[in-house]
Structure formats: structure tokens, C-alpha cells
Amino acid sequence: MARYSLTVNGAAHVVDVEPDTPLLYVLRNDLDLKGPRFGCGLAQCGACSVIVDGNPVRSCITPVSTVGNQEVTTLEGLGSVAEPHPLQAAFIEEQAAQCGYCMNGMIINAKVLLGSNPDPGDDDIKEALDPILCRCGSHLRVVRAIKRAAANNAATA
């Protein structure tokens, strides 16, 4: 076991875990977060996505020991039902979910996309989200939601 200080959604946390523990399990089991989700453990589906210092990261293959003092942002860090982030609001507006399980990956990666491209076209969005899997087939709604968010200047939120 080793002790790690993490900054998650703006708050400092100290956890005692094995150094090779993937960040995903620390976030879910030690910090009780439900935004990042287990889908494959292989960095193949994107359900576990989080933002680490501005970059999208697959937390299921990221050992906690490599995170250091970088800022980790999860879905919870963007907004809540009471105060949703403009991206989350746009997804709700478009009813962009069926089971909703993959939507963590969609929203987290969309957030990063809007950071570099505040007004993406359909193809930009599809290209950026191509590595994120959805089995229910909510893709079209996700594209519409991200365009709606962009139109609402979500990139600056």
C-alpha cells in the first residue's frame, strides 16, 4: 500500500492504495464517484474517461501512481442535476441517452473537444468521439447535443 494525494474536482484527497491500482477504481471505490464507469478495463470503450490536466484519460489503465498532483476532473466536476454544465444541459435537452452508461465518456471527451474546437462540425465530433463506444445507438443524439452545446458557448463554461 502507498499513500497518494489526489486533486479531484477541485478537492484534495488522500488515499491508501496499491501503486498499480488504476485511477478508475480509486475514483469509484475510494472516493465514491459514479461518473467514471467500468466498461472494459482495456482502454477500448471510453466509459471510464476523466480529464487530467486538460487531457482526456482512460482511467481504467492509468495507474494512480502516475497521476501525481495533476488536476483530475470527473463528470461530477462538470455539474449536477441542480446545476448542470452547459454540455450536460444540452445532452438533457436532446435526451441524448438510452441506458446512458456510455455518456460519461461522451460528455468528458466532448468537453475536451470543445476546448480545442469551440464550434465543431458533425465530422469533427464524429472523428473525436469515434473511440468512444455506445451500444444502444445514441450517437445521433450525442452529435446533436454537442452542436447544441457549442451553439450555447459551452466551450467557455
Added chain:
Amino acid sequence: MDNFSLTRRRLLKSGGALVVSFGFAPVTRSLAQDGGTPEERPFAAENPDLGSFTPEPGDYLDPRELDSWLAVTGDGGVTMFTGKVDITGTRTALAQIVADELDVAFDQVTMVMGETTRTVDQGRTVGSSTIPRAGQQLRQAAAAARQELLKLASKHLGDPAERLTVNEGVVGVAGDAGRRVSYGELIGGRRFDVTITATGYQRGMQVAPEVQPKHYRDYRIVGTSVPRVDIPAKLTGEFEYACDVRVPGMLHGRAVRPHTAIAEPNGVDERSVEHIPGVVRVVREGSFVGVVAETEWAAIKAARDLRVDWSTPRTRMPADRDPVDRYLAETPPVRERTRQENQGDVEAAFAGASTTLEAVYRWPFQNHGMMLPSCAVADVQGDRATIWTPAQGPFTTRDRVAIMMNVPRKNVDVRYVEASGTYGRLTADDAAEDAVLLSRAVGRPVRVQWMREDEQVWDPKGGQHLTRVRAAVDSGGEVSAWDYENISMPWTESQGMPQLAERQIGIEPTYYGNANGTGGAGAIYDFANINIRSKTVPWIFEEVMPLRTAALRSPGEPPRVFATESFIDELAAELRVDPVQFRLRYLRDSRIRDTLRAAADRAGWVERPSPQPTADVRILRGRGIAVNQRGGSVPAAVAEVEVNSETGKVTVSRVTMAYDCGLIINPDGVRNQLEGNIIQGVSRALLEEVQFDAGGVTSVDWISYPVLRFTEIPEVEKELINRPEMPAFGAAETPIVVVPAAIANAVFDATGVRYRTVPLTPERILAGLRTGQTSA
């Protein structure tokens, strides 16, 4: 009607005498007990393998008590209890039905779903039955409750019930705004203690049929796109999925399984995981092997590192899909269903035909591919168990676990918690049984989360199908005979059968599984002579093996409709008739005709025969159509494709679907389902095939089992046909059945080559283009 052409005695005979030698080894044991009809075995209606059992007091909530269905809180909130579970949106749609019937506001209704101690058993959440069946049951229960509430209000206000009106749960007197009383004031926090009528069981239950529900013209909430109640929390991380369940003292467990049939382990080397801190126990029971650890990561590493010396299984895996096709073709079925009505004389029609056509269509094993692999938490304490699971049949899980633990059913408390989309996969609740064995071994609650590899390999898959069709055309150019035979294995896991862990501790199935139906086999067409057969061949092995099967979204119909609608297209091409016009010649049902035309019109269909390949271009373009009817719902789809003649890649550029499911409860919910069904249908048609060899399943992740991605999704056009005067027929799975056939027909239109094997991979496309022949 289906004709169960083999008697039970003959089934026993054929099931027991079977000898198979195709290099792999299915059934040698007699497993031919017939499940019987629901009437014969009412409480086992969905669970033939549960045997005959008489429920004991406390096993089920009594549907004849109004309080089993709903409770009103002091502030007028309504809690509605249903044995159904929410997969993609029915929590909202059912609440719409209830709110409308009770005349309360939508947000006054809260649904409690799928808890064995708190909800009536309305049957498993399968077959698009939630809205049509459970929705109707809840509507009637709500109507009965409204009637009771009006009686109470009448007494309270001193006015006859006929003069009372209800708005948002407040009862008023017509023409007297001063006198009013709310549902909360009338009954809030108290029981109704009223008996209602309820006969039958599960999905067939008739609830308070004597109570007249609202006329559809009076619906205020049904038929509107109420936003889904679950979506906001799912988008912010506040929603609790099954994988988020945490109970005090909980440990983490994993089962350890090979990629092939599971034989007895010769040895389990506990020292191989000694180096991992936090490992609590290595569990072995029968051929079940698992690990329990303090942390999830320790459990994952222990399951990965544990050295198990598996003995050689007696069950050999087939080398690939071809020997399975041969097995399907050559094995006597355990059950053959024949469509009975209007059969005519097919053989005579063939004898007198001027032209005959025949073709064989092939469909592979496909995975459900849940985004969240199976998971569950079990807490076994002595002879009692509490289970949190996303099972589609919480009562089935309860009954199986009770059998597994040899305890009364009421000792097992199963609570549904939502997971990712399941598409039929969680009719088999493997993870709950894993968790029960592990929790029982350590005496603490254990959470089991299958890894991606576990899910891909041990998913009870959609079965492989083989379909042979032939047709006769008379001298007048009319189709005079349709002769259709579909063959597959049963669903070995879906009907309350012992699941993986049970099989591994020696609990054997006594039933071969659920037989195939005849839906989607061409019966919508009015040909003069028709013979439709659906054969189910035995599919039981000495040991559990990964090519197990279960219902997969519209079970059996995507393969059957793929064959039917492809072959209809082949006939139209042979006769040089436009595919839409050809279908309309033989379709009699006005809803099917309307839906087909609606799809064609919306897609801008131009009448002409197929194919129309363009010579010497790199990208070939085509369009195709398909239609079907299932359970009252009618989908019709037009697919437009581009075929790259150099790479063989098929791109579906647009799918236009018209859909008639009777009364639409929530239009946006139906649109959402159409989009999802179309995208998943494209994925299954183009990409999906479970790969395996004699050593086991080799589709182990999302690389070896790819599904459709963002850059591959088509544009989607949707045309909803609302028929409010009809019952609601549901939309969860029926739209998918026409998609693969529409794509295959579009590829034929583009290339002139008929592809009869799913998936339409670049290799198959190129092989067909090279030979220029119709491809198997």
C-alpha cells in the same frame, strides 16, 4: 398457431437417441422435458425448468390487493409498484400511463421496479412486453385506484361520484370551486385495503378488467414526449447503476473461467495469488473457481493470476461456424413448429411451376455486448440472501437462487438496480449466482463484476441460424408457393434454466431450452401455398460451454427476416419488378402496406427493379427495403448504401424507417428506440460475428468483436405512425428486425451480387464481386 408436431414421448426418444459427430459434441443426454403451456404450469409459465411448484404464502405479492400496486403519500405523491424493470425509458412511459389514468401530474408519480418483495410478478422484462402488457396492467390498477379514490371523495365531500372531477390529484365538485379534497388527504400514508380482480399470471395477467379506463381521446400525458426522468442523473454521475451498489462490509469477487468448456479443475494453486495483498479467499465449489478480495483491484489481479489446472473438457468446441451449420442442417430437431393456416399444397405448386428459386441464408452467433459487463451484489446470511442485480427477471433470479441454495423462495430478496442496455442478455443472471457462491463462502456481501473478456466469452449469445427458402413462380409470373425452413438452437439460458455457477456446482438442466418461433418467416405475404417451418435442434453439452444462447433483441427475427426479405427481393429481381410494388402485390394487411409505403415515400424511393449496378466505378450505390410485423408492431426500413468495390467496405449512408406500434405513449421515446435499433442493426449486419475455434471463443474484447462507431453511423429518418385507437405494442426491439435485410438488399441493388451471409464483411463483399456470382 404453432403446431408442436412432436409429442412428449417422441421428444424423449429423439432427444435421448441423438448421436452427433461433426468434430464437436453437443447433447448425448436425454433432455427433452417439455415446458408445458402456461395454463398447465401457471407459476412456472416463464420458467419451464423450475419444475412444478406450488407457491407458498409470502412467495408473491397478491395482485388482487390494490395496495400491491400503488401507495399514496400524504403530499399526494403516488408510488407505483411494478415487477418490470427499466431498460431504456419505460420508467417514464409507465409513469405517464399511470399519471394519466389517475389524473395526477406526471411528476407526482414515482415508480418502484423489479423488487421481489415489493412488486407484483408481471413477468420478465422481455419481448417489448413492458408497454403492451405491464402498461395495460398498471393502467387498469390505476383506474381501479381512481375509482376507489372517487368513492372516498364522494363520502368526504357528500357529493355523488358522478359530479366529481380530478385535476392533479385534487378531487373537486363540478360547479363548486370551494369544495375539494386531495388524494393525499383521502388516503395518504394509509392502505386502501381493497380487493380488485386479477386473474392469470405474469404477462398474461388480467387486472381489474371490469374497470373502464380513460378513453384515449382524454389522454393528456400519454402521447406526449415527457422527458425521461432518469436521464439528468445519468449525465451528471448522480445516478446509481448496478455497478455502483455498495453495501456495508462488502468484498469484491471474481469468477475464474476458461474460454472453452469448463471441466473439473485438477488443481487450484492458491500460492499463485499469495503475493497479492488483500486477497481474502480462493473459493472452489464443484468446478466453480473464484476469488474474493478486500479491494476490487486485488480481486482483478487475483482472478488474472490464479493458476487453475483445468482438466480436458469432454465437450469439444466447433472449429468455426461451418460445422455448426452442418450440425443445424443434419440434426433431428427437438421441436418443429409449423405455421398451420392457409398452407395449400406447396408440392403441387412446385410441380406445376414455370420457375423455381431457392437460397440458403446464414446468420452467426452474435453477442449482446452490454457496455457494462454482468455485475451483481449478493449478501448471503445463513439461509437467506439479498441480491442487487440488473436482471431482466428478478423473480427468475430469486427462484434460481432459491433452488441453488435449497431454501424457500421467500428467503431470497432480489432488488433490481439498472445497468447498461441488456438487449435480452440479463434474462440469464450469471453474476448474481457467482456472487451468491462467493458470499456464501466468506459470509460477507460480495460484489461480482465480470470483466470485458468474461462478458464477451460467456455471454449467452444470440444463436446461429440457417434458413432455407424456395419459391415457385407460375406461368403467369405469380408466386405460387413459399417454402421456408429456419433452423437454430434453442435459448439454452433464458427460461429459468440453471445458470453458469449452478451448472458448475452440479445442478443440471432438465429442459432443452426455449424453442424457436416462426415470426418473420414470410407469413405476412399472401401467397397461394405456404409452408413455414421453424426447427429447434438440441444444444446441450456435457459441460457448460461458451456457445450458450439466450434471447437477443427480437430473438430469432433478425435472422428470419434477413432470409425472408432478402428472398422476397430475389423474387422481385427475378421477375424484374420494383421491390416495393412486388411486396404490395402480396401484402394484404393495411397497416403493413401503409408502413411500407410510408418508408418508401419518406426515403424518396424511385420505382425500378433491382439491381442497378454502375459499371467501372469505385463507389457503388444502392437502396433496399424490408418490412415485417411482430407482436402488433410494424417496421419498414429503406437502407441506402455505398459499396467500395476496391476495399469491399459497405457504408450505410442513410436509413429511413417508418414504424407503427399502435398507440404511442412517448413519441420521443419511440424515436430514440428507432435510432438505437437502426444503429445496432447496422452494426449486426456489417460487423458482428462471434469468432471461435476448437480452443474456445476468440472474440474477447471490442477489438476482436467490433461494433459500429461514430464515423460509421448512418443518417436516420423516422416516420412514426400513431394509432391511438389501438393498443400500444412497444418499440424496444421490433425495429431492428428489418435493418439487416434492407442493407443486404441495398448491397444487391448496388452490386448485382446477392449476399446471403451475415455479417457483410469486406472479405465477403470482395469475394462476391470477384466471382460476380451470388455469394453464400
